[in-house]
Amino acid sequence: MTKTGCVGAIMVTLLCSPAANAEPVLTVSYSLPSNFKPALEEIARRFEAEHPDVRIKMRAPLASFDDVVNDLLKSKLTGGAPDIAFVGLSHAGLVAERGLAVPLDQLVQKEGGWSKLGYYSSILSLGAVAGRQYGVPFGLAVPVLHVNVDLVRRAGGSMDNFPSDWNGIADLGQKISALDSKLAGFTFQYDAYSNWTLQALIRGAGGRMEAPHGCGIGFDSPEGRWALETLQLFHDKGMPAMSWQQVLQAFSSGTIGISAASSASISRLETQIKTAFEYRTLPFPMTSADGKLPAGGHMVIVSTSDPEKEQAAWDYVKFATGPAAQTIMVQNSGLLPISQRAAEDPALLGSFYKSHPNQAVALGQMSRLTDWYMWPGPNGLKITSVIQDHVDTIVTGKASARETIPKLAAAVSAMLPPCKAAAN
Structure with missing residues (x-):
């Protein structure tokens, strides 16, 4: 072979080799497509436009945040894990404990630190465990009251004198139900993932799910008993047991x-309702001046351990939590932004909340946000299911709060890992 032929052969080999033409494909796992699919697909398109050497492949959406984590746990054993995953904020401790998320600290150091990225610094702690950052919050949610103003007025109520406590709200719901047999006056999202709204009741009353220092249970407190009794109150005053999708x-x-x-x-809801009736939101009632609200929503984690994909995955995380993508996310949902730059820039979200008062209500509760608690140990996900089963019996009238509380306390206590604090 001639020298020229050798050079040509070498060039063909290089050009045709998989390494030379490989286009990184990042697989992304997420859930709740009815809420997030349009936004995440648009974000993926924008990311690919800015990063033409990377392709995003959205996996078939799962039903819940818990399902995403269960899939990660399973794929850790069987293979086929996604490169990126959107997991519930309550799962921060679990993904860190089980090695499902890559710590982001070294990647952030290369960027010059978190302050360079324009996030709300107080919110970043929601994705941190033991001083290390395992995920970046993507969008935050708070529980609110969704109100059909027309029905409230028909029942003799008004927005100016709307009840501020749960008993009054349930009473108003009864009056609305009495207008027509086809109407449900009041519903409460009792089936929220990882006991989110139950936690909101307890934290809003000044209590906690767990005992001090995370050692044992804390919901067998006066605040916890009040929360479960409040769920019984809702049932007793006619609240139907409807799934959140049905609601x-x-x-x-x-x-x-x-x-x-x-x-x-x-x-x-605003898109679906349009002008069919007047729709308003109100803050979630809290019974304690020191009450808090668990931050709902999800964070995005890098789950790939492939060093060739890790940087590209981090680039996606930065983009998804950056100003442009956060604007897309907020405008397609009721979630709150993690990007302070997006929230303050008039060209992005700076004027958005002024013209969207329903979403401004949620923004007004940011100062009350706290962590969304997840039970430690290998039974963490099972415990949330056990709690939900007991909540279901109360809401459906199969058991009273009084008889449920000791059974629930015993069941959860038996599933928790040994209490390290007890030995100190």
Whole structure:
């Protein structure tokens, strides 16, 4: 072979080799497509436009945040894990403990630190565990009251004198239900993932799910008992046991008067309702001046351990939590932004909340946000299911709060790991 032929052969080999033409493909796992699919698909398109050497492949969406984590746990053993995943904020401790997320600290150091990235610094702690950052919050949610103002007025109520406590809200719901047998006056999102709204009741009353120092249970307190008794109150005053998906559909069709549920559905409801009736949101009632609200929503983690993909995955995380993508996310949901730059820039979200008062209600509760608690140990996800099963029995009238509380306390205590604090 001639020298020229050798050079040509070498060039063909280099050009045709998989390494030379490989286009990184990042697989992304997420859930709740009714809330997040349009935004995440648009973000993926924008990212690919700015990063033409990387392709984003959205995996088939799962039903819940818990399902995403369960899939990560399973794929850790069987293979086929996604490169990036959107997990519930309550799962921060679990993904760190199980090695499901890559710590981001070294990647951030290369960027010059978190302050360079324009996030709300107080919110970053929601994705941190033991001083290390395992995820970046993507969008935050708070529970709010969704109100059909027309039905409230028909029942003799008004927005100016709207009840500020749960008993009064349930009473108003009864009056709305009495207007027509097809109406549900009041619903409460009792089936929220990882006991989110139950935690909101307890934290709003000044209590906690866990005992001090995370050692044992804390919901067998006066605040916890009050929260479960409040769920019984809702049942006793006629609240139907409807799934959150059923509630969304019924509320948008005008057959529910008041719904205590996530702010993540605000944009969707406004789009569906349009001018069919007057729709307003109100803050989630809290019974303690020191009450807090667990931050709902999710964070994005890098789950790939492939060094060739890790940087590209981090680039996606930065983009998804950056100003442009956060604007897309907020405008397609009722979630709150993690990007302070997006929130303050008039060209992005700076004037958005002034013209969207329903979403501004959720923004006004940011100062009350706290962590969304997740039980430690290998039974963490099972415990949330056990709690939900007991909540279901109360809401459906199969058991009273008084008889449920000791059973629930015993069941959860038996599933927790040994209490390290007890030995100190």
